[in-house]
Amino acid sequence: MVLNELGARINGALQALSKASVIDEKAVDALLREVCSALLESDVNVMLVQKMRQNVKKRVNMDELASSANKRKVIQNAVFEELCGLVDPGVQPWKPQKGKQNVIMFVGLQGSGKTTSCTKLAVYYKRKGMKVGLVCADTFRAGAFDQLKQNASRAHVPFYGDYSETDPVQIAIEGVAQFKKSKFDLIIVDTSGRHKQEAELFAEMEQIAAAVKPNNTIFVMDGTIGQAADSQARAFKESVDIGSIIITKMDGHAKGGGAISAVAATGSPIEFIGTGEHMHDLDKFSARPFISKLLGMGDISGLVETVQDMHMEKNEDMMKNLAKGVFTLKDMRDQLQTIMNMGPLNKIMGMMPGMSPDMMKGFDADESTRRLRSYMCVFDSMTELELNSDGKMFEEESRLRRVARGSGVRLVEIQALLYQHKQFGQIVKKMGGPKGMLSKMNPNAMQQMAKNPGAINPNMLKQMGGMGGMQKMIQQMGGMGGVQNMMQQMMGGMGGGGGGAGGMGGLQDMMQQMMGGMGGMGRGRR
Numbered sequence: 129m130v131l132n133e134l135g136a137r138i139n140g141a142l143q144a145l146s147k148a149s150v151i152d153e154k155a156v157d158a159l160l161r162e163v164c165s166a167l168l169e170s171d172v173n174v175m176l177v178q179k180m181r182q183n184v185k186k187r188v189n190m191d192e193l194a195s196s197a198n199k200r201k202v203i204q205n206a207v208f209e210e211l212c213g214l215v216d217p218g219v220q221p222w223k224p225q226k227g228k229q230n231v232i233m234f235v236g237l238q239g240s241g242k243t244t245s246c247t248k249l250a251v252y253y254k255r256k257g258m259k260v261g262l263v264c265a266d267t268f269r270a271g272a273f274d275q276l277k278q279n280a281s282r283a284h285v286p287f288y289g290d291y292s293e294t295d296p297v298q299i300a301i302e303g304v305a306q307f308k309k310s311k312f313d314l315i316i317v318d319t320s321g322r323h324k325q326e327a328e329l330f331a332e333m334e335q336i337a338a339a340v341k342p343n344n345t346i347f348v349m350d351g352t353i354g355q356a357a358d359s360q361a362r363a364f365k366e367s368v369d370i371g372s373i374i375i376t377k378m379d380g381h382a383k384g385g386g387a388i389s390a391v392a393a394t395g396s397p398i399e400f401i402g403t404g405e406h407m408h409d410l411d412k413f414s415a416r417p418f419i420s421k422l423l424g425m426g427d428i429s430g431l432v433e434t435v436q437d438m439h440m441e442k443n444e445d446m447m448k449n450l451a452k453g454v455f456t457l458k459d460m461r462d463q464l465q466t467i468m469n470m471g472p473l474n475k476i477m478g479m480m481p482g483m484s485p486d487m488m489k490g491f492d493a494d495e496s497t498r499r500l501r502s503y504m505c506v507f508d509s510m511t512e513l514e515l516n517s518d519g520k521m522f523e524e525e526s527r528l529r530r531v532a533r534g535s536g537v538r539l540v541e542i543q544a545l546l547y548q549h550k551q552f553g554q555i556v557k558k559m560g561g562p563k564g565m566l567s568k569m570n571p572n573a574m575q576q577m578a579k580n581p582g583a584i585n586p587n588m589l590k591q592m593g594g595m596g597g598m599q600k601m602i603q604q605m606g607g608m609g610g611v612q613n614m615m616q617q618m619m620g621g622m623g624g625g626g627g628g629a630g631g632m633g634g635l636q637d638m639m640q641q642m643m644g645g646m647g648g649m650g651r652g653r654r
């Protein structure tokens with residue numbers, strides 16, 4: 129069973145408990161039967177599943193629990209906690225520090241996704257403001273050099289490799305030395321893979337490790353191998369000093385629960401999971417957000433990290449404008465540019481509480497990205513005066529036609545963009561000014577919140593605790609319009625507004641406004 133289905137089934141079982149009129153031992157057993165069979169179908173080891181079942185039963189003492197509501201909450205919390213326990217090795221992975229010259233070495237079998245993951249990791253840390261370089265020390269597979277080089281140039285990450293050199297140790301030494309000389313914060317060394325675990329592979333890994341002395345060695349493992357993950361992870365751990373693990377190919381048909389729980393049982397920290405072939409398809413892994421997302425409860429910490437990476441606070445002009453109730457075309461361009469830099473839009477949306485994979489089905493990320501790019505061409509065709517304006521000057525049709533010619537974007541699309549901008553502008557105007565909500569929204573507070581996700585996490589997570597918690601939270605916040613407000617605050621007033629629109633329409637509005645009405649989720653305003 130693939131991950132989405134696993135989440136949906138467990139969620140279904142928990143929902144059924146919420147609706148059950150009598151909460152007794154029988155109801156708990158029925159819930160556990162369904163949860164356990166879903167886990168087993170996802171390749172989670174039978175011993176782990178049995179232990180999880182016993183632990184939930186131990187946590188729930190029906191005689192001590194008075195009201196049904198209380199029972200439901202305790203049971204749901206127990207299941208949540210035990211699911212977290214299944215995938216949590218309880219060890220924190222090593223983190224590179226900016227300003228220091230960190231070296232990471234990648235190891236793994238051929239085809240596991242090592243080369244792809246090297247670039248993904250480089251992009252991840254580049255987003256965090258680090259100067260990152262990639263070294264190709266894979267001389268075993270002929271195409272590895274070109275693959276990494278192409279990936280690196282697409283990601284705008286400096287690359288070192290040597291076609292003529294056949295000794296991977298020599299390449300690694302020279303590549304690392306060059307990047308260290310240029311004061312790079314993070315140097316990632318890709319090494320050769322082999323078809324199976326064999327002495328030659330381990331010997332080469334040891335030689336490279338001895339030569340470049342990595343601060344961390346990351347083992348990359350294919351997530352589609354199911355329960356075999358456990359023995360493979362153990363074999364690599366015994367031979368090389370593995371610091372952390374990346375499990376790849378967790379998209380598609382991976383029975384991901386199996387791989388993650390098997391590896392977690394080895395005690396090795398899983399640091400990331402690969403969720404696609406694109407350079408942004410790398411998700412930070414930690415137990416609670418993973419389970420929360422699996423169950424359609426969003427990933428608040430991931431969202432906060434993403435917002436943090438956006439560095440909203442650096443856009444002082446926009447923050448000042450917003451507080452004054454002003455929203456120029458340039459502000460909109462900068463916002464959309466920031467969103468584009470964060471990677472595929474469905475990734476950001478997937479982190480939002482309540483955004484189940486089902487709800488994402490209608491959202492075409494490629495189409496939205498294409499539209500965003502065309503919007504950027506529109507902004508590029510505007511003069512400085514136009515960009516700094518509120519957009520009213522485009523009532524002059526000749527101006528509009530000039531921008532359409534310059535950008536190659538159809539007139540109607542530009543009108544749609546201007547319409548969205550106007551909508552934003554009206555909201556900002558309403559919320560800005562000395563008495564408005566935006567003026568009370570101190571950029572420093574935003575920055576603090578982004579810097580310290582822990583500051584919001586406990587409360588948020590507490591509210592979300594228990595499987596029915598999410599719905600409760602939405603109710604407390606006044607329907608989806610409330611979530612809209614929350615997002616708005618987190619995103620620094622990137623859009624939204626009209627809080628209290630309630631229901632799904634509110635969420636769609638939020639998406640539409642946030643993403644600048646990029647289609648897919650829209651309600652046909654254009």
Ligand SMILES: Nc1nc2c(ncn2[C@@H]2O[C@H](COP(=O)(O)OP(=O)(O)OP(=O)(O)O)[C@@H](O)[C@H]2O)c(=O)[nH]1
Pocket residue numbers: 236237238239240241242243244245266269272275319320321322376377378379380401402403404405409
């Ligand atoms: N769907 C999906 N495909 C992935 C993921 N990670 C890697 N791949 C694909 O898996 C294939 C193998 O990936 P590589 O990065 O070339 O594997 P490698 O481990 O470097 O292989 P060697 O260099 O031969 O050792 C490629 O087609 C990748 O696009 C992932 O997270 N999801």
